[in-house]
Amino acid sequence: MSEHCIIIGASHAAAQLVSSLRQEGWEGKISLIGDEPHLPYHRPPLSKAFFVGEKTEEDLLIRAADFYVKNNVDLLLGSRVTNIDRDAKKVTLEDGAEISYTKLALTTGARVRKIPFTGSELAGVFYMRDLNDVKQTHKFTGPGKSAVIIGGGYIGLETAASLRKIGMSVTVIETMSRVLQRVTAPEVSAFYTRIHTEEGVDIRTEAGVDAIVGDKHVEGVRLADGTTVAADLVVIGVGVIPNIELAEAAGLTIDNGVAVDEFATTNDPDIFAAGDCSNHYNPIYDRKLRLESVQNATDQAKIAAKSICGKPVAYNALPWFWSDQYDLKLQIAGLSQGFDEVIIRGNSEQGRSFAAFYFCEGRFIAVDAVNRPKEFMMSKRALTTGQTADPVKLADESIEIKDVFN
Ligand SMILES: Cc1cc2nc3c(=O)[nH]c(=O)nc-3n(C[C@H](O)[C@H](O)[C@H](O)COP(=O)(O)OP(=O)(O)OC[C@H]3O[C@@H](n4cnc5c(N)ncnc54)[C@H](O)[C@@H]3O)c2cc1C
Structure with a gap:
């Protein structure tokens, strides 16, 4: 054959x-x-x-x-x-x-991981994975309408930012104590919570969903504490x-x-x-x-x-990822899971640009760089070649990043 x-x-x-x-x-x-x-x-x-x-x-x-x-x-x-x-x-x-x-x-x-919430079958409830799904959501979006996003991970937060951009009121429901909990340091979660709040998103953490409510069409999401958040659109992003x-x-x-x-x-x-x-x-x-x-x-x-093709070469690429929300370009190099130390360069509590460098037992393992392309590029190179960096110098903005990783 x-x-x-x-x-x-x-x-x-x-x-x-x-x-x-x-x-x-x-x-x-x-x-x-x-x-x-x-x-x-x-x-x-x-x-x-x-x-x-x-x-x-x-x-x-x-x-x-x-x-x-x-x-x-x-x-x-x-x-x-x-x-x-x-x-x-x-x-x-x-x-x-x-x-x-x-x-x-x-x-x-x-x-997508599907959670069988009561009311998930109502019109206006979506998961976010395929083009066809997203095309359907357009019928339920528009200025002045409201949306509830279930899940405060990257996709949930990106969707929240997009919906704010088109003038919808947005609530994010997250069961954990902070958004992006599984993937970032508390400082990065706090940064995104602050930015989304400044942009007008209502972020609710440690909040469980009891049911999605409505009659044919979604009307809201009832939370475990008994309150109901009104919604014309519900987007579920839970992995x-x-x-x-x-x-x-x-x-x-x-x-x-x-x-x-x-x-x-x-x-x-x-x-x-x-x-x-x-x-x-x-x-x-x-x-x-x-x-x-x-x-x-x-x-x-x-x-x-x-x-x-019979020319095998071993895979050894450094994982990297990005997430765009508002004017923020988050670039991630490496994997931060298991970190025991985080060094922040810049101020994550004010403004819209900083980098978080993750270490494990003294070894540099990952970076989250928000509107910091140089920090991302230098870190990516260092992580690929197994180079580490001095945490004190990383935190010191008076030292150029190229002089930290040399
Ligand atoms: C909304 C959204 C935003 C994202 N943002 C980012 C981002 O900013 N940065 C980033 O790096 N990644 C992002 N991702 C993740 C990224 O899109 C995925 O990692 C990527 O799509 C994986 O590609 P893949 O080819 O492995 O599989 P997929 O893109 O999952 O495609 C697999 C395809 O195979 C089809 N298929 C499955 N089983 C069968 C079968 N039996 N027969 C025929 N077809 C089958 C599926 O229907 C699907 O079309 C995002 C994902 C989503 C949904």
């Missing part, structure tokens, strides 16, 4: 994989099967520029339609793969069609779970995601995985990671392409 690489899931990792496969010299057939009806598109603007109408659907495309034509890709969009038969090396689609492969890549990503079921049913190893080695290869040498669905070993942090970021989806897809 002639070479045929099937890619399941058509998003960030998949678009990069197509491009990298051809760059690495893959001459065989490529089929891209995605259950969404769209060409791979940039997901981050869904809660940002696209949400407020500053970007169109066309602007979201990762690659224009002719890219897939030029690269001779068989596109099967709006098609879901329901089974992988590893012995026969074929996949089955929802409509029963079977397609054979020689190499298979899983870029199935993640889906995602990896799409592993297909891989699991095929007998691939699962470990908080599809387990892959540093070559993006599963326990089947002809099956690869990349992006949000996969869990890989990261040598920089010496542990297994399942990341939810565009950086990981694209960088890991490049590694998968090399492996598929």
Whole structure:
């Protein structure tokens, strides 16, 4: 049989994989099967520029339609793969069609974690993951309307900022004691709480949701303390779970995601995985990671392409991420989980620019840089090369950041 690489899931990792496969010299057939009806598109603007109408659907495309034509890709969009038969090396689609492969890549990503609140089925209640979902929200947005966001993570806060931009009144409900609790230091949470409050968002922490209320259409969210916050729109952003079921049913190893080695290869040498669905070993942090970021989806897809083309190279990229809210560009390099010391450069209690440097047992492990591109760039380089920095100098703004990391 002639070479045929099937890619399941058509998003960030998949678009990069197509491009990298051809760059690495893959001459065989490529089929891209995605259950969404769209060409791979940039997901981050869904809660940002696209949400407020500053970007169109066309602007979201990762690659224009002719890219897939030029690269001779068989596109099967709006098609879901329901089974992988590893012995026969074929996949089955929802409509029963079977397609054979020689190499298979899983870029199935993640889906939203759904919480069965009473009233979640009401019109005007949304999760934030897919273009189709976000397009539907536009019917419920507009100046003077009100929104409740359930979840004070990045996506919840970005959505809150976007809704304020279009003149809606916004309340964020967070069960933990601070927003962004799982991912940042208290100083960074306090900064975002202050900014959102200054921008007119009502942030309620340690607040549980009792029910979403309304008659056909959402009218509000009743909290555990008995109060009800009025809402024309409810957006729930409480995390995602990896799409592993297909891989699991095929007998691939699962470990908080599809387990892959540093070559993006599963326990089947002809099956690869990349992006949000996969869990890989990261040598920089010496542990297994399942990341939810565009950086990981694209960088890991490049590694998968090399492996598929028989030129394996180990994956050892530094994780990085960003979040845009109002005029604030947060850039994150490294992983702060497990930090025992935070150094703040600048003033997080006033103004709109500072950086938080995270340390663990004296080792520099991550940075959150708000409107501080230099701090981000220098930190990213230092983290990649394993360089550390003097916390005292980091905190001292009279020393240029380039002189701290030299
Ligand atoms: C609103 C929002 C804002 C974000 N903002 C940022 C940001 O600012 N910065 C950042 O780095 N990251 C951000 N992210 C995260 C980022 O978008 C993801 O990390 C990225 O999309 C992961 O890409 P992926 O290719 O691994 O998977 P996904 O984008 O999850 O795509 C997987 C695709 O596979 C499809 N699929 C699954 N199973 C099957 C099947 N059996 N058959 C066919 N198709 C299937 C899915 O429907 C989906 O279309 C954001 C995400 C969201 C939702």
